[in-house]
Amino acid sequence: MKHRMTRREMIRTSALLVGGVCGCRSAGDPATARSTCCDTPDLEPQSLTVGEDHLVIDLTKAHSLRDVGNAAWITDEGRSLKLIIIHAEKREYVVLSRLCTHGAQTVSYNRRRRLLQCNNFNHSNFSLDGQVVKGPAETPLKSYPVLRAGDTLVVAI
Amino acid sequence: MIPRLLIPVLACIPCVLSSCASTPPGAAGVWRNPKDGMQFVRVPPGSLVAEVPDDAGRTAPQTIAFSEGFWLGRTEVTVGQFRRFVRETGHVSDAEKAGNRWTWRNPGFPQRDNHPVVYVSYNDARQYCRWAGADLPTEAEWVYACKAGTSTAFPWGDELDDRYLWHRRNTEGTGTRPVARKLPNAWGLYDVVGNVREYAKVGETCFAVRGGSWIRCPAYRGRTGSTFANLFNEEVAPRLEKCDPRPKYPPYPWDDDRGFRCLRRVGS
Numbered sequence: 274m275k276h277r278m279t280r281r282e283m284i285r286t287s288a289l290l291v292g293g294v295c296g297c298r299s300a301g302d303p304a305t306a307r308s309t310c311c312d313t314p315d316l317e318p319q320s321l322t323v324g325e326d327h328l329v330i331d332l333t334k335a336h337s338l339r340d341v342g343n344a345a346w347i348t349d350e351g352r353s354l355k356l357i358i359i360h361a362e363k364r365e366y367v368v369l370s371r372l373c374t375h376g377a378q379t380v381s382y383n384r385r386r387r388l389l390q391c392n393n394f395n396h397s398n399f400s401l402d403g404q405v406v407k408g409p410a411e412t413p414l415k416s417y418p419v420l421r422a423g424d425t426l427v428v429a430i
Numbered sequence: 431m432i433p434r435l436l437i438p439v440l441a442c443i444p445c446v447l448s449s450c451a452s453t454p455p456g457a458a459g460v461w462r463n464p465k466d467g468m469q470f471v472r473v474p475p476g477s478l479v480a481e482v483p484d485d486a487g488r489t490a491p492q493t494i495a496f497s498e499g500f501w502l503g504r505t506e507v508t509v510g511q512f513r514r515f516v517r518e519t520g521h522v523s524d525a526e527k528a529g530n531r532w533t534w535r536n537p538g539f540p541q542r543d544n545h546p547v548v549y550v551s552y553n554d555a556r557q558y559c560r561w562a563g564a565d566l567p568t569e570a571e572w573v574y575a576c577k578a579g580t581s582t583a584f585p586w587g588d589e590l591d592d593r594y595l596w597h598r599r600n601t602e603g604t605g606t607r608p609v610a611r612k613l614p615n616a617w618g619l620y621d622v623v624g625n626v627r628e629y630a631k632v633g634e635t636c637f638a639v640r641g642g643s644w645i646r647c648p649a650y651r652g653r654t655g656s657t658f659a660n661l662f663n664e665e666v667a668p669r670l671e672k673c674d675p676r677p678k679y680p681p682y683p684w685d686d687d688r689g690f691r692c693l694r695r696v697g698s
Contacts, residue, residue, distance in 0.1 A: 311598060311647030312657070348655070355653070372653065379653055383603040386539070390603065392650040392658075395682060398538075407532060409682045 311392070313371075313381050316345040316358060323349050328368075330358070330426040338366070342384030346371060354430065356417065357382065357389070359401065367401050368417040368428045375410035389414065460618070461501060463694075465562045466511045470501040470694055471618040478574040480668040487672060494570045502567060502575050503691035505609035505620045506628065507558060509534065510543030512550070515558050524551035525684045537686050539605030546606050546626040546689040552637045553683075555629045555690040564692035565631075569638045571693060572630040573668050576623070576641065578616040583663055584623060585615035590648050590662060595624030597662070601644045606687075623666055626689035633673035641665050643687035 320334035328347065332338065337345040338360045347356040347368070357371035359382050371379050373391035380389040380399065388406060389399040397410035404413050418429045461470045475497055481489040512534060515521060525533045532538045534549045541548075550558070552566075559565050567575065578585045586594050594615075596607045610620040622628075624646075627639040642665040651657050 311650040313651060315655075346651075346655075377653070379651060381647070381650060385602045385604045390645070392647060392652070395685065396645050396687070407538060407686065 311381055313344050313346050313357065313379075316347050321347065323354075326430060328426075328428040328430055330428065332424040332426060342382075344382035344384075355379075356428075356430075358426075358428075359389075361387070361401050364421065366419050366421065366426055368419050369399075369401075369403050370415040372414075373397060373410065374405075374412040374414060375408070380414065460504065461694075463562055463564070466507075466514055468507065468511060468562065468692065469504040470692075471504050473499050473502050473571075473575045473617055473619075475499040476574070476579065478570060478577070478668060480570060480573060480670050482670050483672040489669065494574070496571065496574055498696040500567075500571060500575075500696055501564075501694040502571075502619060503564075503693070504614075504618060506546035506626055506689045506691050507555075508543060508609055509541050509545050509547045512547040512558060513543070515561055519557075519561055521554070521557060521561075523549065523554045523684075525549045530684070532686060537605070539686070541606060542608065544608040546609055546621070548606060548626055548686050548689055549684045550689065551683040552629050559690070559692040562692055563698075564694040566637075566690060567630050567693040569630040569632050569640065569670050572628065572638075572640055573666070573670070575617065575619060576615065576666055577668065578619070580616065584666060586613070595642070595662070596621070596644045597624050597642065598645055598647045603645065606644050623662060626687050627665070627685075629688065629690040632671050636671075636673040638671045639688055645687045 314337045316330070316338070317334055317336060320331045322329040335345070337343060338358065341360050341363055344357055344359040347358055348354060355371050356368055357380060358366055358368045361367050369389065373380050373393065375397050376391050376393035376395055378391050378393040380391050383390050387401060389401070391397045391410065395409050397405065398407040399410070399414050400406050403416040405411060420427050459472060462468070463470060473496070476499070477493050477495040479491055479493050482492040483489045523534055530549070532549055534547050537548050556566055576585060582588050584590070584594070590597070592600050594613050596612065601607060606625055609625065612621060612624070614620045615622055623641050625644055626641075627643045628641050630638045630640055632638050642662040646661060646665075649657050649661065
């Protein structure tokens with residue numbers, strides 16, 4: 274089940290997207306794909322712009338997200354944002370909270386099973402829309418709407 | 431025509447074979463349990479120094495002796511063996527009774543008969559071992575057998591070594607692997623670390639789950655971003671648990687990375 278954007282979210286995210294696209298630049302650093310099995314990397318800071326109620330991600334600078342199946346952490350300590358972004362399908366990205374809803378740990382992305390998994394012993398599993406696939410977690414991971422235009426993503430937070 | 435002298439010898443062959451198959455030999459070797467086909471290896475006599483908790487929760491080192499040694503399943507109980515048990519006894523696993531979405535028949539990833547069975551509860555595991563004429567190991571027995579006389583963190587040394595264990599990185603988190611595909615420990619026990627975590631008795635109603643599993647990352651980043659390294663250490667450490675009758679892993683008395691192996695005591 275995918276996250277369904279409300280009309281309000283859609284309008285807001287579209288507006289943000291226009292602004293985000295206008296503000297983005299391209300860069301050409303070599304891609305460095307990393308395993309997301311257990312050691313999810315941080316999203317390259319130069320690829321991220323944090324707005325009041327949105328994030329803008331310049332994919333040309335987000336080398337950790339280059340390949341399908343890759344994931345990266347997005348952190349904004351100021352507002353306690355702890356997210357994970359996943360390159361789920363070709364040019365399709367999902368953003369979720371990376372805090373497990375059971376067991377007080379983080380999640381990591383399992384690209385082979387297309388699941389998020391808590392990094393603790395009970396390792397609850399979640400689908401890409403945040404729904405619980407295997408407990409003991411009972412609460413879904415919070416997911417955030419993402420819009421893409423070219424090489425720019427805008428995430429409503 | 432059979433020479434008359436050979437008749438008593440030939441007559442004894444079935445008895446000898448039957449005896450070998452149904453009674454563990456006394457000293458060494460491998461014994462095959464005719465009930466489920468599981469091979470047991472002889473864990474030799476010896477002792478384990480372990481941190482043992484007292485009633486107040488403090489721990490102190492104690493020496494635990496295993497004067498006769500014991501027999502322990504060479505591998506984790508497999509799906510095929512558990513299926514045989516279910517067919518013969520009509521056993522319905524606790525996860526099935528509870529209507530859990532995932533069960534040993536459908537754990538959420540592909541398994542063949544030579545994979546370790548998962549989604550079994552402590553109760554399921556005990557019933558299986560009883561049916562097989564065996565028991566579950568106590569936590570001390572499990573740790574003693576796992577360490578196989580070594581004093582290193584793992585039975586092969588102090589660092590994780592992919593030749594010996596299945597973990598999340600080398601399975602790519604896709605599920606269990608067939609038993610006995612990695613190297614055994616010095617006493618011939620396979621997958622004591624990794625593949626599935628194993629039930630061990632702490633008390634009549636309490637259990638530990640030891641050994642780490644296919645889903646466990648060798649290291650991962652925690653909430654603060656710092657990395658927790660080598661998480662298998664705690665899974666094999668000679669530190670015993672205190673019996674706590676409260677559910678240890680609420681609300682799940684089973685999981686997709688929990689299995690078991692059985693133990694048979696010498697002379698039983």
